[in-house]
Amino acid sequence: MSNLAAPTTHEGTDAEPRIHLLDTLLANMEGMIYRCRIDAQWTMEYVSAGCFELTGYQPQDFLLNSRICLEELTHAEDRAYCRKVIVDALANHTRYVLEYRIIKANGEVRWVGERGMAVTDPASGDTVLEGFIQDINERKRAFEALREAERRFRSIFENAVEGIFQSTATNGYIAVNPALARMYGYESPQHLMAELRDIDHQVYVDPGRRHEFLRRMEEDGVVLGFESRVWRRDGSIIWISENARAVLNDAGEVLFFEGTVEEITTRKQHEEEIRFQATHDALTGLPNRTLLYDRLEQAVFQAHRHGNYLAVVFFDLDQFKYVNDSLGHQVGDRLLKTVASRLKSCVRDADTVARLGGDEFVLLLTDQASEDSFTQTLQPILEKVATPWLVNGVELQITCSMGVSLCPADAADADTLLKHADAAMFRAKQTGRNNFQFFSAEMNSAINGRLEMMTKLRRALGANEFTLHYQPKLQLATGKIIGAEALIRWPQADGSMISPAQFIPVAEESGLIIPLGEWVLQTACAQIRAWEKAGHAAIPVSVNISPLQLERGNVVDMVTRTLAETGLAPQYLELEITESVVMREVEKSFAILEQLKALGVKISIDDFGTGYSSLSYLRRFPVNTLKIDQSFVRNISSDPNNAGIIQAIISLGHTLNLNVLAEGVETEEEFRFLLENRCDEMQGYYLSKPVDEEAFVQLLPPSDA
Incomplete structure (x- = not known):
């Protein structure tokens, strides 16, 4: 053979074709066939032509290890391993199989696989190794x-932090990871799979969830975001969300x-907290308006269906x-909580006690056999609420007023029932409280009057129907007009005016006082600038701030924006805020x-003397003026108390370096009294009633006066 490392012996002319054929076959094989002696150097006696592609060396380079030996x-890291495997195989008379790395002639490292065994040469009787080495680098990679x-x-x-599983429809889990075992309260995945065989009842709190899981798998082959409550091993309950798919065989059958x-x-708890907060009052924990309305609609439906009575x-x-x-909001909040508790103790579990806000509650009394039965429930509530309670060592007693509307007698829908109950409550207030x-039919007129006024107010705001009148302020010491108060007016098409006493309470109740107040501020500031540009002396104008504007806390932004938009210098704007607010x-x-x-x-405290200011608070407040309420000015000459x-107010104001203004001055006697007692300013009909801007401008001094 051409690649034999030793001379060949020809067995006549018949053997030559066979040798040539064998030589060709060996040369075409991918890999190297070898025969070597069992000595320290594994001396090669035969190497096939495939050794060049495998190692980068020619067959003759290995002949009798003339240039290089295979080892x-x-x-270097694999030599000891290779020799040991071969030596052990020789000792045990077995074949050897090896996988190791070689370094080719070009320095490239490749993985090879080698198989071989010891054979006895029949000619010499020597034992040699015959084997085959093949490149397995790609397979190895x-x-x-x-x-x-x-x-x-x-x-x-x-x-993984998430639980991972494989399960069958009937035989429980076949694989789970440690995270799932921990989640379900088991020591290990093996422990879980051994104990937890009935997924329907051992996992899901509601066994119907397993049925739903299998149903979705059967229909879609997948479930996503499947949320359920499940048992832990210790009996506690947790919420889980599953994403899973069905694994099929080639026949389309479910394997697992x-x-x-x-x-x-935690997420479900947060969601529940959010739902609770959205449907319950934060202070008392009672249902809020949203939940009340939902329950009321359901109760109305049940009352119609079963013919029972319902009371709102x-x-x-x-x-x-x-x-x-007088006692502060903290005491007020404690009172509201106490009232909520007392109300709940007076009704059945099937009834609802809800808080709408402030001191307003609604009771929903359901499933009553007759109208008379409501009276038997309400009278004890009056008595329970009026029970004295101690706060800060003081015994207080507070009463309540209630208005009742009945379904189906008074209305057949939730909105009307609430509206009628509200009207009846106002009647209870008017008839002495407690x-x-x-509800009675004549109460509808009062309701409709307020609703009509609210509708007209909204329309008037959109149509810009309002105007401002200005009442001048007089400096008593000099007799000069030194300011004005802007007062809103609502003229009608027939020339009449709707009194502020009629529409302001409705605006405050409905929240329309917010846009109305902003309009007043914007219009007044723009008017002052217009007077300045027309050459009149600049004077400050005061604007009333409503309780709702102050409570919402956006007054500062509104004033800042208005001053910037109108270009008015801030010293010409005075804001009036009532003492009680x-x-x-x-x-x-x-x-x-x-x-x-x-x-x-500038800041002034309006209606001073009617609230509950203390000297310590008054000293802290950054105010400029105290406005004496007109109720004290009336009959000033004949009423020594007033x-x-x-x-006292004038003296207090001057002691605190505050300006003092008396409002509602109408007579010469009132004017003289204020002048003699060194009151700083006044306003009222004695000087001028509120007039429109054209009439007021006639009262202004020229700019150089």
Whole structure:
């Protein structure tokens, strides 16, 4: 053979074709066939032509290890391993199989696989090794890549935060990861699979969930975001979300399900908290307007269906405002919680006690056999609520007024029932409080009047039907007009005016006072600038700030924006805030007044003397003027009490370096009294009633006066 390392012996002419054929076959094989001696150097006696492609060396380079021996090609780290495997195989008279690295002639490292065995040469009787070496580098790389992928998958499976599983429809889990075992409260995946065989009942709190899981798998082959409550091993319950798919065989039959499990208990708790907050009052924990309305609609439906009676009771505490104003909101909140508890104790579990806001509650009394039965429920509520309670060592007693509308007698829908109960509650207030009144038809007129006024107000705002009148302010010491108060007016097409006493309460009740107040501020500031541009002396104009504007806390932004838009210097704007409003939330009011003062505008306390200001609070507030309420100015010459109060307010104001203004001055006697007692300013009909801007401009002094 041409690649034999030793001379060949020809067995006549018949053997030559066979030798040539064998030589050709060996040369065409991918890999190297060898025969070597069993000695320290594995001396080669025969190497096939495939050795060149495998190693980069020619066959004659290995002949009797003339240039290189095979062990020298073997990677240094693999030589000891290769020799040991071969030696062990020789000792055990077995074949040997090896995988190791070689270094080719060009320095490239390749993986090879070798198989061989010891054979006895019949000619010499010597034992030699015959074997085959093949390049397995690509297979080895593919295997290593597969093993790395498997390692990574196993790492993901073992270390995943989410639970991973494989399960069957009837035989429980066939594979789970540690995360799922921990999630369900088991020591290990093996422990879980051994104990947890009945998924229907051992996993799902509601066994119907397993049926739903299988139904979706059968229909779609997948479930996504499947949320359920499940048992843990210790009996506690958690929420989970599953994503899974069905794994099929070639015939389309389900082999098993595989998927992931995420615990969502915390998220579900948060969702429940959000739902509770959306449907319950934060202070008392009672249902709020949203939940009340939902329950009321359901109760109306049931009342119609079964022919039972339903009552909606609108409940309002009497004089609750004075508790807040005199004792503070913290005491007021404690009172509201106490009332909520008392109301719940007076009704059945099937009834509803809801809080709409402030001191307004609604009772929903359902499934009553007759109208008379409601009276038996309401009278004990009046008595329970009026039970005295102790706060800060003081015994307080507060009563309530209730209005009742009945279904189906008074209305057959939720909205009308609430509206009628509200009207009946106002009637209870009007009839002396601490009572309940059932709705009657004549109460509708009062409701319709308020609704009609609210509708007209909205339309008037959109149509810009309002105007401002200005009442001048007089400096008593000089007799000069030094300012004005802007007052809103609502003229009608027939020349009449709708009194502010009629529409302002409705605007405050409906929230329309917010856009209305902003319109007044914008219009007044623009008018002052117009007077300036026309050459008149610049004077400050005061604008009233409503309680709702102050409570919402956006007054500072509104004033800042208005000054910027109109270009008015801030010293020409004065904001009037009533004393009682300021005292509702002292710290909040103080912070807002500080910010307004920082803008450069002036602040006055309106209706001073009617609220509950203390000297300590008054000293803190950044105000410029105290306005004496007109109720103290009336009959000032004949009522010594009023005269004394005014003298005290003037003295207090001057002590605090505040300007003092008396409003509602109508007579010469009132004017003289204020002048003699050194009151700084006044306004009222004695000087001028509120007039439109054309008439007011006639009262203004020229700019050089």
